[in-house]
Amino acid sequence: MTSRNRERWMTVVASVGAGVNAGVFFAFSAFIMPGLHELPAGVAIPAMQAFNRTAVTAxxxxxxxxxxxxxxxxxxRAFMTWSTASGRWMLGGAVVYLLAAIVITVVCSVPINDAIDALTPFSSEAVASWADLSTRWLWWNHLRALGTTGAAAALAIALRPSRR
Structure with a gap:
């Protein structure tokens, strides 16, 4: 397999991976979190805590x-092919993925998840905290969904045949 073929396959798999993650984040933004917001906090909190536990599985x-x-x-690889449009799209998509999926997750979502995990369902403190925590989590998740969708698109665009 040539270096160019390996590069294309890595970009394909990265694009698909970004798209799969975009789908997960979109699902949480579109209907999972809105559904949890329709439930009483004492029920929604343990559901979110269960999501947090299962998210960190293989x-x-x-x-x-x-x-x-x-x-x-x-x-x-993008820096090695910087002079091409493909290299620039690869760089943009990969950087956006890392920012949206990894940086936002680690810096924003995980601390909110930790705060939610520390709540005791049905306690007055938990009920008071749930709306704020879940709303902040949801806004950061919207950014993850948009960013990973954009990353998947940019990586897919990088795969277009070059015009010579």
Whole structure:
């Protein structure tokens, strides 16, 4: 397999991974969190706590972090092909993925998840905190969904045949 073919396959897999993550984030923004907001806080909190526990299992972590690793490799390859439109699209898509999926998750979503996980469902403090925490989490998730969707699109655009 040539270097160019490996680069294309890495970009394809990174694009698909970004798209899968975009779908997960979109689902949370479009109907999972709005559905939780329709429930009493004492019911919604343990549901979100369960999501937080299951999110850090192999299937999601493999796609989230595996795509991040591929994006680092794609960034390196993008600098090697910087003079091409493909290289610039690769760089843009990979950087946006890392910012949206990894940086926002670590810096914003995880601390909010930790605060939600510390809540005791049905306690007056939990009920008072839920609306604020879940709303902040949702806004950051909207950015993750938009960013990873854009990253998937940019990486897919990078795969267009070059015009010579």
């Amino acid at each position: 299937p999601f972590m493999l796609v989230l972090l595996g795509t991040a690793v591929l994006c680092v490799v794609v960034i390196i």
